Amino acid sequence: MAQAPRNVSDLVARAAETAPDHLAFAESGTEVSVSWSKLDKAVDAEARRLLDADLQPGDRVAIQLPTGVPFVVALFGALRAGATVVPMSADLPERERQRVVEHCTPKFVINEPPSVDATADAVRGAPGGEDIALLCYTSGTVGTPHGVMLSHRAMLANVEQCASLKPAPVTATDRVLLAVPLFHAYGLGPGLFQVAAASASAVLMEHFSVEPALKTCEEYRITAIVGVPPMYQAFASVPAERLSAGLATLRLLTSGAAPLEPGTLLAMRQATGLNVYEGYGLTETGPVLTSTLVGGIAKPGSVGRPLPGVELRLVDSDGEPGDEDDAGDAGVVSVRGANLFSGYWPDGAHGPDAEGWFRTGDVGYLDDEGDLHLVDRANDLIIVNGFNVYPHEVEQVLSELAEIAEAAAIGVPDERTGERVKAVIVLRDGVELTEDQVRDHCAARLAKFKVPGPIEFVSTLPHSVTGKLRRASLRKADTV
Numbered sequence: 255m256a257q258a259p260r261n262v263s264d265l266v267a268r269a270a271e272t273a274p275d276h277l278a279f280a281e282s283g284t285e286v287s288v289s290w291s292k293l294d295k296a297v298d299a300e301a302r303r304l305l306d307a308d309l310q311p312g313d314r315v316a317i318q319l320p321t322g323v324p325f326v327v328a329l330f331g332a333l334r335a336g337a338t339v340v341p342m343s344a345d346l347p348e349r350e351r352q353r354v355v356e357h358c359t360p361k362f363v364i365n366e367p368p369s370v371d372a373t374a375d376a377v378r379g380a381p382g383g384e385d386i387a388l389l390c391y392t393s394g395t396v397g398t399p400h401g402v403m404l405s406h407r408a409m410l411a412n413v414e415q416c417a418s419l420k421p422a423p424v425t426a427t428d429r430v431l432l433a434v435p436l437f438h439a440y441g442l443g444p445g446l447f448q449v450a451a452a453s454a455s456a457v458l459m460e461h462f463s464v465e466p467a468l469k470t471c472e473e474y475r476i477t478a479i480v481g482v483p484p485m486y487q488a489f490a491s492v493p494a495e496r497l498s499a500g501l502a503t504l505r506l507l508t509s510g511a512a513p514l515e516p517g518t519l520l521a522m523r524q525a526t527g528l529n530v531y532e533g534y535g536l537t538e539t540g541p542v543l544t545s546t547l548v549g550g551i552a553k554p555g556s557v558g559r560p561l562p563g564v565e566l567r568l569v570d571s572d573g574e575p576g577d578e579d580d581a582g583d584a585g586v587v588s589v590r591g592a593n594l595f596s597g598y599w600p601d602g603a604h605g606p607d608a609e610g611w612f613r614t615g616d617v618g619y620l621d622d623e624g625d626l627h628l629v630d631r632a633n634d635l636i637i638v639n640g641f642n643v644y645p646h647e648v649e650q651v652l653s654e655l656a657e658i659a660e661a662a663a664i665g666v667p668d669e670r671t672g673e674r675v676k677a678v679i680v681l682r683d684g685v686e687l688t689e690d691q692v693r694d695h696c697a698a699r700l701a702k703f704k705v706p707g708p709i710e711f712v713s714t715l716p717h718s719v720t721g722k723l724r725r726a727s728l729r730k731a732d733t734v
Contacts, residue, residue, distance in 0.1 A: 260382030270294035299372035300331025324367030341437035401599030411592035412540035468500030490521035511720035516554035540593035636665035677706035
């Protein structure tokens with residue numbers, strides 16, 4: 255029986271042993287592809303290059319490359335050499351790049367693609383377990399950057415937790431479309447590492463767009479998609495006949511990083527006959543915590559139940575758990591499991607507590623069947639005259655207006671009530687809508703203190719690379 259992996263790069267070595275000639279990764283739109291055996295040799299060569307340049311265990315290696323096979327080689331090569339990898343977007347603005355570099359002081363920054371064809375003697379015995387594999391900088395952070403320290407233990411635990419689901423998100427016979435950013439924990443864990451653990455195949459897309467994605471699915475007979483809501487929203491905008499034909503070989507669709515609109519889920523099911531199974535997690539949790547695959551039902555508005563090996567409870571602002579009989583009561587999501595991070599760089603501050611629990615900062619409730627429904631981020635909560643207003647609730651009501659393409663609700667200071675609700679709205683092309691019409695619509699459906707006061711019409715809303723609405727950016731802009 256093969257020895258359990260200790261270093262994340264062991265996943266590649268194991269795949270090379272079990273399926274050496276099987277396609278590992280291909281790039282959409284190019285001729286670049288590698289088998290598991292070829293990838294393993296290239297990873298050895300990259301690890302040897304770094305070791306020959308005097309890389310020491312725990313040294314940080316920043317990788318700033320576009321999504322593609324060279325990124326995969328650089329990542330696994332640095333891990334095999336014993337480095338802590340700092341994945342960065344290839345498009346990261348220089349000021350943001352400099353902040354990250356100054357914060358984590360990498361020994362090397364890889365921004366030139368390593369050779370996909372290189373070979374070297376096998377490199378084995380790299381650190382693993384509790385050693386830090388990844389230092390991921392959280393998206394949307396305002397002020398001092400937060401580097402999330404993810405150990406080999408955490409990442410491998412989450413791979414195993416996901417793989418234990420039925421049906422498994424990725425199996426050895428799957429061909430997976432990976433169009434999510436590989437510098438993000440979601441693209442790495444449920445994407446790259448899950449594919450490697452299963453000795454499966456994946457096709458990498460540097461940038462997602464609908465028609466190239468459908469052509470890729472047809473050409474490679476894609477069977478699984480690891481996606482985010484903007485991808486499925488784009489798919490759902492395609493005529494049903496085209497979507498059905500393009501995704502004809504699919505067996506499983508999964509989504510994470512942000513809530514999926516029920517209408518999008520319905521459109522995908524009607525066109526393809528498949529449900530989109532949603533999950534939830536954070537960079538700090540390796541990253542997946544829950545999935546609707548656990549219960550086997552793609553329930554609109556729900557992100558499912560905890561993965562095997564993950565404990566979840568709802569707590570108050572002091573960290574005290576609520577009454578188990580209080581189904582439907584909102585609380586802060588608190589979790590425990592082997593997939594949790596080791597705190598923030600450099601000293602491990604603000605990680606799990608002494609009993610292993612970590613408060614996510616997300617507010618949610620459990621329905622009668624034990625499925626989690628997210629309400630909002632705790633720091634997005636708006637408090638009007640002492641009453642809690644969850645932005646998502648206001649945004650759902652706003653989205654009922656056919657003229658609105660997207661909306662955000664944020665809290666703005668108010669001398670009389672402490673805060674009041676402000677709506678920031680993107681209209682669909684060619685339509686008109688007045689502030690009074692918006693307020694009248696909300697007043698008929700929401701308590702008075704939840705109805706937006708200020709209303710701003712904008713052309714776009716800020717999002718993270720995985721499509722998550724960045725309300726913090728809107729609040730910051732409103733106070734400047």
